Amino acid sequence: xxxxxxxxxxxxxxxxxxxxxxxxxxxxxxxxxxxxxxxxxxxxxxxxxxxxxxxxxxxxxxxxxxxxxxxxxxxxxxxxxxxxxxxxxxxxxxxxxxxxxxxxxxxxxxxxxxxxxxx
Amino acid sequence: xxxxxxxxxxxxxxxxxxxxxxxxxxxxxxxxxxxxxxxxxxxxxxxxxxxxxxxxxxxxxxxxxxxxxxxxxxxxxxxxxxxxxxxxxxxxxxxxxxxxxxxxxxxxxxxxxxxxxxxxxxxxxxxxxxxxxxxxxxxxxxxxxxxxxxxxxxxxxxxxxxxxxxxxxxxxxxxxxxxxxxxxxxxxxxxxxxxxxxxxxxxxxxxxxxxxxxxxxxxxxxxxxxxxxxxx
Numbered sequence: 471x472x473x474x475x476x477x478x479x480x481x482x483x484x485x486x487x488x489x490x491x492x493x494x495x496x497x498x499x500x501x502x503x504x505x506x507x508x509x510x511x512x513x514x515x516x517x518x519x520x521x522x523x524x525x526x527x528x529x530x531x532x533x534x535x536x537x538x539x540x541x542x543x544x545x546x547x548x549x550x551x552x553x554x555x556x557x558x559x560x561x562x563x564x565x566x567x568x569x570x571x572x573x574x575x576x577x578x579x580x581x582x583x584x585x586x587x588x589x
Numbered sequence: 590x591x592x593x594x595x596x597x598x599x600x601x602x603x604x605x606x607x608x609x610x611x612x613x614x615x616x617x618x619x620x621x622x623x624x625x626x627x628x629x630x631x632x633x634x635x636x637x638x639x640x641x642x643x644x645x646x647x648x649x650x651x652x653x654x655x656x657x658x659x660x661x662x663x664x665x666x667x668x669x670x671x672x673x674x675x676x677x678x679x680x681x682x683x684x685x686x687x688x689x690x691x692x693x694x695x696x697x698x699x700x701x702x703x704x705x706x707x708x709x710x711x712x713x714x715x716x717x718x719x720x721x722x723x724x725x726x727x728x729x730x731x732x733x734x735x736x737x738x739x740x741x742x743x744x745x746x747x748x749x750x751x752x753x754x755x756x757x758x759x760x761x762x763x764x765x766x767x768x769x770x771x772x773x774x775x776x777x778x779x780x781x782x783x784x785x786x787x788x789x790x791x792x793x794x795x796x797x798x799x800x801x802x803x804x805x806x807x808x809x810x811x812x813x814x815x816x817x818x819x820x821x
Contacts, residue, residue: 480700489696497689501682508678511820515653516673526821533816537809544692544805546798554611554618561625565632572636576643583644 496543500536507532620799624806627768631810634764635817638757645751650743652819660730677819680723681811684769687716688808691776695801698794703783706797710780713804717773724766728759758818765814768807775800 481489507529514525542548547555603609610618642649653673660676690712697705735742741754779800788794 486696486700490693493689493692493696497685500685504678504681504685507820508674512653512674515651529816529820533812533820536812540688540805540809540812544688544808545802550613551611554613554621557611558621558625562628565629568632568636569639572640573643576640579640579644580646 493543496539500539503532503536614795616795616799617802620802624802627806628810631761631764631813634757634761635813638761638817641751641753641757645753648745648750650741650745650751650754652821655731655736655743656727656819658730660726662726674819676723676727677815680720680727681815683716683720683723684808684811687713687720688805690716691801691804695794695798698788698797701789701794703786703789706783706788706794707780710776710783710797714773714776714780717769717776717804720769721766721773724762724769728762731758761814762818765807765810768810772800772804772807775803 511525511529514520515522541558547558604615609615613621656677657673658670658676659672659679690709694706694709694713697709736755736758738756738759739752740749741751742749744750744754779797782788782796783794788796
């Protein structure tokens with residue numbers, strides 16, 4: 471499992487079975503997380519009618535968990551070299567600032583619009 | 590480990606230094622860099638969505654009202670109304686399921702099991718087609734309700750504002766759907782080539798891994814499209 475550069479190298483039966491089992495476990499986890507997400511969203515909004523912001527934070531973290539587990543297990547990142555993981559992960563750090571900046575910007579546009587409508 | 594490759598003529602010159610960076614083959618590294626590139630394209634779309642949504646925060650339509658029905662044809666009644674998020678959850682499950690079958694195909698590829706690869710690629714292709722069909726049903730339902738690139742019937746004012754909602758929805762889910770379509774085409778080609786024995790002759794099934802990475806990426810993007818449009 472350490473290197474997949476070796477083509478034509480067949481994994482031993484036990485390792486293959488462990489891999490199949492691991493992936494099977496994760497597909498169930500992903501399915502459960504999706505169900506919980508949807509039930510949570512519906513229950514929060516439709517049944518209890520609670521404020522949306524805390525729900526959004528919970529949902530964002532659940533989606534992040536889903537994204538990381540898809541990358542780690544299905545896209546095989548957790549078995550790659552550490553340097554390669556960093557090469558993939560570091561560009562995503564830019565997005566953190568981008569999200570903050572653009573939401574900030576959108577908020578600012580809204581205030582401008584209110585200002586224009588006022589006059 | 591690089592010296593142990595089955596490519597005898599390449600083993601000494603692999604990337605010309607006797608090995609590959611990160612011990613990952615050239616093709617796989619490049620598909621990863623393409624995916625990072627594509628991530629930023631999708632991210633810019635979703636950031637635009639976020640910024641525009643924040644600008645129109647007070648009149649933005651509620652997702653549970655927009656996506657409130659299950660538009661299945663021939664379901665006895667015309668449409669199953671007041672079931673928010675149910676249809677899109679079905680779509681999500683289809684994609685996650687086909688992502689799983691793709692991993693299984695990759696694993697069978699590692700075992701050099703030609704029929705295993707074909708066996709798991711077929712449900713992957715079916716999943717992709719099912720997803721596209723669901724997207725067709727959803728789009729046609731929304732268009733029927735009056736949503737277009739320049740008009741949104743669900744806003745709080747009822748005068749077509751915010752106009753950008755339809756454009757953002759159709760273009761972002763459409764761009765994702767285009768990726769799914771490419772994925773289905775690539776997977777079909779992969780299935781055909783596997784059946785032909787191309788990869789068996791080549792001695793490795795790396796192409797399954799590379800197209801698999803693209804397919805998982807499509808699933809990954811859907812997680813975020815699902816979050817931004819349907820959940821938040």
